[in-house]
Amino acid sequence: MTIAPAPMKALTRWGVLCAVGLLAACASGPPTPEWQMDAHGASQKAQSAYLAGDNRVEQLEWTRAREALARTGRLDLLARLELLRCAGRVASLVFEPCAAFEALRRDAPASEKAYADYLAGQLAAQNAAQLPPAQRSMAQAGPAQAGAGLSGIHDPLSRLVAAGVLLKTGRATPATLSVAVETASAQGWRRPLLAWLMVQAERAQAAGDTGAAAALQRRIAIVERGGKPD
Structure with missing residues (x-):
């Protein structure tokens, strides 16, 4: 999917964004318009x-990205941007309505409407074919199959999004949590790492594994303190 009639350079390396065609484009052609570069960089x-x-930086840059896309008058592009924003929240276990996307839903392509439903854990079975292949298989798999398939998603953010959907829909296994923690840790993504570590700690505590729960709490404390000593 392109965001303008003429071919252009790809705007982003984010796996989720590419997977649903958000702000994506072709590989060659005339110079990239300034608004595209602004939207890419800010998003x-x-x-x-x-x-x-x-x-603080997050809010500032989303505003800049919206302003860049608003210069085109393209509601579908703004809808795609909001979907990207919500995907990052699902990866971080922030399960809130994607209200900004819903306000623009009527102008979004069917594939992105399906992706929004997938993020919300409300994807209708007949719409699974609208998802990218990796997410499609995750949406249709049971807990065991989904857990095994999670590690096969190469893009880290896409992997965390899929893990978040598994948790939201009650299909997350201990292996799901481990993959999510390892993924966030490897990328140095503080927000999702804390969220997934806390889920692990809660489950360990509920299972009576006080040793594992204590170790996880020590790890959480390190992340929260930013490496500062007690």
Whole structure:
């Protein structure tokens, strides 16, 4: 999917964004319009800031990305941007309505409406074919199959989004949590790492594994303190 009639350079490396065609484009052609570069740079910085836990920069950059896309008058592009934003939240276990996307839903393609339903854990079975292949298989799999397939998703953010949907829909296994923690840790993504570690700690405590729960709490404390000693 392109965001303008003429071919252009790809706007982002984010797996989720590419998977649903968000702000994606072709590989060659005339010079990229300034609004595309502005939207790309701002959306990438916003997502990075959110995952790192920097609320101030995140809000500033999402505003810049929206302003860049608004210059085109393209409601479908704004809808795609909001879907990207919500995907980052699902990856971080923030299960809130994607209200900004819903306000623009009527102007979004069917594939992105399906992806929004997938993020909300409300995807109708007949719409699973609208999802990208990796997410389609995760949406249709049972807990055991989904857990095994999670590690096969190469893009880290896409993997965390899939794990978040599994948790939201009650299909997350201990292996799901481990993969999610390892993924967030490897990327240095503070916000989702804390969220997934807390879920692990809660489950360990509920299972009576006080040793594992204590170890997880020590790890959580390190992340929360930013490495500062007690």
